[in-house]
Amino acid sequence: MRNTLRRGLGVATATTALVLPLVWAGPADAGSDPDIAGLARTISAPGVEKHMRKLQEIANANGGTRAAGTPGHVASRDYVAAQLKKAGYKVTLQSFPFDFFEEKSTATLQRISPDPKVYTPTPPDNGSLGDFATMTYSGSGDVTAPLQKVDLVLPPAPTPSSTSGCEAGDFAGFTPGNIALLQRGTCTFQVKAANAQAAGARGVIIFNEGQPGRTETNQGTLGDSSVTIPVVSASFAVGEELAAPASSVVRLKTDTISERRTTQNVIADSRWGDPNKVVQLGAHLDSVLAGPGINDNGSGSAAILEIASKIGFLPTKNKLRFSFWSAEELGLLGSEYYVANLSAADKAKTKLYLNFDMVASPNYALKIYDGDDSDATGSPAGPAGSDEIEKLFEKYFDTLRQGHVGTDFDGRSDYGPFIDAGIPAGGLFTGAEGIKTPAEQALFGGTAGVAYDSCYHQSCDTIANVNSKALALNTGAIATAALVYAFSSDLPGPDTRPATAARTAAPPAHVHAHGGSAG
Incomplete structure (x- = not known):
C-alpha cells in the first residue's frame, strides 16, 4: 500500500x-x-x-x-x-560530547552445560525481538564462564519489586570472572551492570522480572558508555530457565562500539x-x-x-x-x-x-x-x-x-x-x-x-x-x-x-x- x-x-x-x-x-x-x-x-x-x-x-x-x-x-x-x-x-558549529553506541553484529547467548542450548538473538537492526537483546551501551567481548545468580526472586513477586543487583552488597561472595544473572526490578540497568562490573563480573544477563507486562525481552539502555563488559537483556522465560540448574556454564558474546565521541549542532543566524x-x-x-x-x-x-x-x-x-x-x-x-x-x-x-x-x-x-x-x-x-x-x-x-x-x-x-x-x-x-x-x-x-x-x-x-x-x-x-x-x-x-x-x-x-x- x-x-x-x-x-x-x-x-x-x-x-x-x-x-x-x-x-x-x-x-x-x-x-x-x-x-x-x-x-x-x-x-x-x-x-x-x-x-x-x-x-x-x-x-x-x-x-x-x-x-x-x-x-x-x-x-x-x-x-x-x-x-x-x-x-x-553566520554559521556556528556547536560541538558537544556524547556516548556513541553501535552493535556491529548479532550477539550470542548459549548454555554450554548442562543441556546445551542456543538462544535466539535480537538483531542489531531492531528486528523482531528474540530471546535476548544487546543492551544499548553494552561493552564488547566473548566470554564463556560459570553463571552466578544474584539475589533473584523466583517465582516473581506479585508486583515489581526486585532489587537484584541494585546494591553492592548483593555481590558479596560473587566470584570474579563469572557471568552475573540479574533480574529486572527497582533500579536502573546501569546500576545493576556497574555493580556487577565492580564485583569482577565478565558479563551480565538481566532478565525481565516476570509480572504481566514484564515477561518479554526488554531492549534497555545502560545510559552511557561506562560499562565495558558484555550486557544483554533477556525474557523472563530465558532467565528462569538459566536460573534452574544449581550450576551452569554460559557463553555470552557481544560485538559493539561503545565510546565517548564528539558531534556538532549547526546554528545559523x-x-x-x-x-x-x-x-x-x-x-x-x-x-x-x-x-x-x-x-x-x-x-x-x-x-x-x-x-x-x-x-x-x-x-x-x-x-x-x-x-x-x-x-x-x-x-x-x-x-x-x-x-x-x-x-x-x-x-x-x-x-x-x-x-x-x-x-x-x-x-x-x-x-x-x-x-x-x-x-x-x-x-x-x-x-x-x-x-x-x-x-x-x-x-x-x-x-x-x-x-x-x-x-x-x-x-x-x-x-x-x-x-x-x-x-x-x-x-x-x-x-x-x-x-x-x-x-x-x-x-x-x-x-x-x-x-x-x-x-x-x-x-x-x-x-x-x-x-x-x-x-x-x-x-x-x-x-x-x-x-x-x-x-x-x-x-x-x-x-x-x-x-x-x-x-x-x-x-x-x-x-x-x-x-x-x-x-
Whole structure:
C-alpha cells in the first residue's frame, strides 16, 4: 500500500504554488513589510527534495547512515553548513560530547552445560525481538564462564519489586570472572551492570522480572558508555530457565562500539533583524544507525534548509535562527546541550521555537503541536504563546480547506528543552510508528490501521519513503510561519509592544477547530 501513497515528486511544485498565495495578508501593523505570501511562493517542495536527495547520496556513500558520530553525519553537517554560508548566514558549529553506541553484529547467548542450548538473538537492526537483546551501551567481548545468580526472586513477586543487583552488597561472595544473572526490578540497568562490573563480573544477563507486562525481552539502555563488559537483556522465560540448574556454564558474546565521541549542532543566524527578538526554527539532522533517515528527519532538515536559503537576503524585522540538531535519536542530546548553554539573557531573547520532525511520512496525517492542550489529552500545554503558534498553523490549513489534527507535546522531539526553558514552541509532524486512525484516513486518505511511516527507524527510510503532497503542504506552512514571525511586531507570548501599538493592531483572524475541512 505504501507505493500507492508515494506521489511522483514532480507534483509538489503545482501543489505549493496553488496554496501559498492564499494564506497570509500580513499583520495589521506590517506597514512597508514585504508581501509574505508572495515571498513564500518562491519556496517550493522541489527545492526541499533536492536537499533530501543530497542527504540520500551522503548516506549511500557512508554505509547507509547519517547517525551522529559517523562520517555520514559529518558529511551532512558540512553540506548544510555550506548551503547556509552561501545564503549569507553566520554559521556556528556547536560541538558537544556524547556516548556513541553501535552493535556491529548479532550477539550470542548459549548454555554450554548442562543441556546445551542456543538462544535466539535480537538483531542489531531492531528486528523482531528474540530471546535476548544487546543492551544499548553494552561493552564488547566473548566470554564463556560459570553463571552466578544474584539475589533473584523466583517465582516473581506479585508486583515489581526486585532489587537484584541494585546494591553492592548483593555481590558479596560473587566470584570474579563469572557471568552475573540479574533480574529486572527497582533500579536502573546501569546500576545493576556497574555493580556487577565492580564485583569482577565478565558479563551480565538481566532478565525481565516476570509480572504481566514484564515477561518479554526488554531492549534497555545502560545510559552511557561506562560499562565495558558484555550486557544483554533477556525474557523472563530465558532467565528462569538459566536460573534452574544449581550450576551452569554460559557463553555470552557481544560485538559493539561503545565510546565517548564528539558531534556538532549547526546554528545559523541571519545578518538581519533585532538580536533581542530571535525567531528560531529547528530540525534534527541525524538519522538512526539503521538507515539514511530521509523522512526522519531529512524531511524537516531539508525543509528549513531550503527556506533559510531562499530568505537569507531579506532584511527582516526579527532575527532568524535556523538550527540543525545532532544526536536527537539518542535522546534530544543536541537541543538539550544548546538550551542548557544559553544564558538567561539569551533565553529571554528567544521569542519562539518552531520544530519540524518527520514532515513527509508516506501514510501521513497533518499534525500540529497542541500548544494549549485544547485536545484535552492530559499532556501539558506549552509555555504562553504556544497556543498562538498552533493557531497560525491551523489558519494556514483552514484557509486551504485542508484537514489537520492536533498532536501532543510528548517530549519525543527537540521542542522539549525549549518548552522546559519556558520558550513558546510549536511545529508540524506527520506521524512515526503510530497507527493511522479511521478518522485520519477520512481527512488525509491513506490507510487506517497502518503505521504513518512503516519504515520508521529502518533501512528503508530512503528518498522513496516520502509523500510529496504532505511535503508540499508542510513546506508551505513552514515558509509562511517563518516569514510571518520574521516580520511580525507582535510575536507569540505576552504583548511587549508599546501600549499604543498594542491597542491599534487588529486582532488576528484565528480559527481554532482541529480537524478542519477535508480538502
